[in-house]
Amino acid sequence: MTRVLLLEPDPATRDRLALALRKARFEVRSASDAEGGLKLVTEEHPEIAVLAAFGADVSLSEFCSAARAAAASGQMEIIALLPTSATAASDVRAALLAGADDALPSPVDPLVLIEAIRARERRIPGAVSTTITGSGTHAAIESALVGMPRPVLVATLELEDAGAVASIEGCETLRALDELWRARIRALIPEQAFLFPGRPGEAIVLLPGSTPQPEILLAALGGSGQPAERIGTLDMRIRASLGVLQLEPDEALPPIELILARSKQALRIARRGPQPRINFYTHADSKRALDELQLATMLQHALEDGNFRLVYQPKVSIATGATVGAEALIRWKLPTTGEAIAPRRLLAIAEDAGLLDEIGGWALREACRQCAAWSLVGLDIPVSVNIAASQFRRGDLVDAVRLALSETALPGRLLTLEIQEGVLVQEGELIRPQLEALRINGVRVSVDDFGTGIAGISVLRQFPIDELKIDQSVIARLPGSADDRAMVDTALRHARQLNIDCVAEGVESTAQWAFLAEHSWHAAQGWHIAHPIAGDSIPGFVRREPDAIAASMRAGA
Numbered sequence: 001m002t003r004v005l006l007l008e009p010d011p012a013t014r015d016r017l018a019l020a021l022r023k024a025r026f027e028v029r030s031a032s033d034a035e036g037g038l039k040l041v042t043e044e045h046p047e048i049a050v051l052a053a054f055g056a057d058v059s060l061s062e063f064c065s066a067a068r069a070a071a072a073s074g075q076m077e078i079i080a081l082l083p084t085s086a087t088a089a090s091d092v093r094a095a096l097l098a099g100a101d102d103a104l105p106s107p108v109d110p111l112v113l114i115e116a117i118r119a120r121e122r123r124i125p126g127a128v129s130t131t132i133t134g135s136g137t138h139a140a141i142e143s144a145l146v147g148m149p150r151p152v153l154v155a156t157l158e159l160e161d162a163g164a165v166a167s168i169e170g171c172e173t174l175r176a177l178d179e180l181w182r183a184r185i186r187a188l189i190p191e192q193a194f195l196f197p198g199r200p201g202e203a204i205v206l207l208p209g210s211t212p213q214p215e216i217l218l219a220a221l222g223g224s225g226q227p228a229e230r231i232g233t234l235d236m237r238i239r240a241s242l243g244v245l246q247l248e249p250d251e252a253l254p255p256i257e258l259i260l261a262r263s264k265q266a267l268r269i270a271r272r273g274p275q276p277r278i279n280f281y282t283h284a285d286s287k288r289a290l291d292e293l294q295l296a297t298m299l300q301h302a303l304e305d306g307n308f309r310l311v312y313q314p315k316v317s318i319a320t321g322a323t324v325g326a327e328a329l330i331r332w333k334l335p336t337t338g339e340a341i342a343p344r345r346l347l348a349i350a351e352d353a354g355l356l357d358e359i360g361g362w363a364l365r366e367a368c369r370q371c372a373a374w375s376l377v378g379l380d381i382p383v384s385v386n387i388a389a390s391q392f393r394r395g396d397l398v399d400a401v402r403l404a405l406s407e408t409a410l411p412g413r414l415l416t417l418e419i420q421e422g423v424l425v426q427e428g429e430l431i432r433p434q435l436e437a438l439r440i441n442g443v444r445v446s447v448d449d450f451g452t453g454i455a456g457i458s459v460l461r462q463f464p465i466d467e468l469k470i471d472q473s474v475i476a477r478l479p480g481s482a483d484d485r486a487m488v489d490t491a492l493r494h495a496r497q498l499n500i501d502c503v504a505e506g507v508e509s510t511a512q513w514a515f516l517a518e519h520s521w522h523a524a525q526g527w528h529i530a531h532p533i534a535g536d537s538i539p540g541f542v543r544r545e546p547d548a549i550a551a552s553m554r555a556g557a
Helices: 011-023 034-044 060-070 089-097 110-121 135-147 162-169 171-188 214-221 256-270 283-305 343-352 356-376 389-393 397-408 421-426 428-439 456-461 482-497 510-518 535-542 546-555
Strands: 003-007 027-031 048-051 077-083 102-106 152-159 194-197 202-208 229-231 234-236 240-247 278-280 309-317 323-331 383-386 415-420 444-450 467-470 501-504
Touching: 003 011, 003 034, 011 027, 011 110, 011 283, 027 034, 034 048, 034 060, 048 060, 048 110, 060 077, 077 110, 089 102, 102 110, 110 256, 135 194, 135 202, 135 256, 152 171, 152 214, 152 256, 162 171, 162 234, 171 194, 171 202, 171 214, 171 229, 202 214, 214 240, 240 256, 256 278, 283 343, 283 356, 309 356, 309 535, 323 343, 323 356, 323 535, 343 356, 356 383, 356 389, 356 397, 356 415, 356 535, 389 397, 389 421, 389 428, 397 415, 397 428, 415 421, 415 428, 421 428, 421 444, 421 456, 428 444, 467 482, 482 501
Parallel strands: 003 027, 003 048, 048 077, 077 102, 240 278, 323 383, 383 415, 415 444, 444 467, 467 501
Antiparallel strands: 152 202, 152 240, 194 202, 229 234, 309 323
16 A cells, blocks of 8 residues: 655645545555654655645755655655645746656645546556556547547446456456456447556546447446356356546546546446446535545544444344344434434445444444343344454454453354355455354354355355345345246255355345245344334344234234
């Protein structure tokens, strides 16, 4: 991860830019003055410096010389942020002569700064670039845009399931998939369009305004209506997420860094949406990005102040109606308006801001505390906690779980870790030994959202799994067609062979409940059974007559 020094005297601006850079996967160190900046250069050895604080005490030239002399390698890429009143060509030239490698106007758009840093990042020997395009590609895209009649659609594409394919089949298969994907793109786009491939699974497409029915073409580029392909041992549909920026005829061509930054911002939003995952950039996206920066700051304060809370969705036996577990779900309201932030959005912002591990750690400890409280009143109700991929990557999850169990005196058998199917596939080699270590403590493992990925049944035999949660998108189609029922029956049959419990997520109707009961499923959860409730309400729910719960489901009450 590239280390960036941010020298900015204004605290609010410094926090805003630092958060944006961390979300872009840079390691950030910040200071308010030149003295503090030089100290960080000596101690932290950043590869890139962004300077807005220089003036009477230390000139830009003096700071550049001192910083490079103190740098571990004797080299450092430096970006100067110049006041808006001092961004004429002569001022920029003066900054470059003083030792800066680039100069940008201040206040700076965080997306523009990120692209400028990535451009400098590519000049660092041995650095791993975080962008999909190189400076030569930037120039080629800009040249193509200059010669294209408006309007033009700039689409940034990202291949879905690339990580899973690499994990299951290896890098050679991923490269074959990437070549097949690019060939499909070339076959779909018109002759006047341009394709700029990036790293495997990434590409940029320029579509001219003369493209007929562009919305249909974009959907096809995302995978809609395209046939399944044989990739290694996998039969899969090639799908992609798209972020699209439209350049209008009466609009001056923005800097190429800003064009690509906006297209990527649209892509980031598209990733969170339903299929086909396509999002057109609007100026509201920039506001949304700023809002999310502010939300990320609020999340940090909420974590420090203990303002999150957990609710618990009961999981009941289909055979008896008895409560057999509860899934911990996080909730948070804005302190300014009281607005509840959707959990999916909350977790996405936390992940981008680098806070997901800390929030996940808090949720683990709080869920264990609540489960121990249930035990004290005579209810041994297992609690399930969702674990993110990044928590496994830290390498300390086993210790964190054992510490949470020890501090709350909770038996390991009452804790279940829920892991998404895609995470198991992509991070399998990293995750397996950690799960095996936790099995020693009796901790159970559940595969969440099963049926949404590409791994299928094969994942069940590769990991120590106790429970399989079939995703609500699959359950929603039941009783459904013969194909839907056959797919679910196959999962159930293999799970039983491996002594794995099958749980249905998102049960919303008596017809679904009847299907599950007919096929002897283990358990179910969903709003038709019970909404998520506060931890201290679980004992009352559990003590309801179990037969009454099952009867109410059969009757549709």
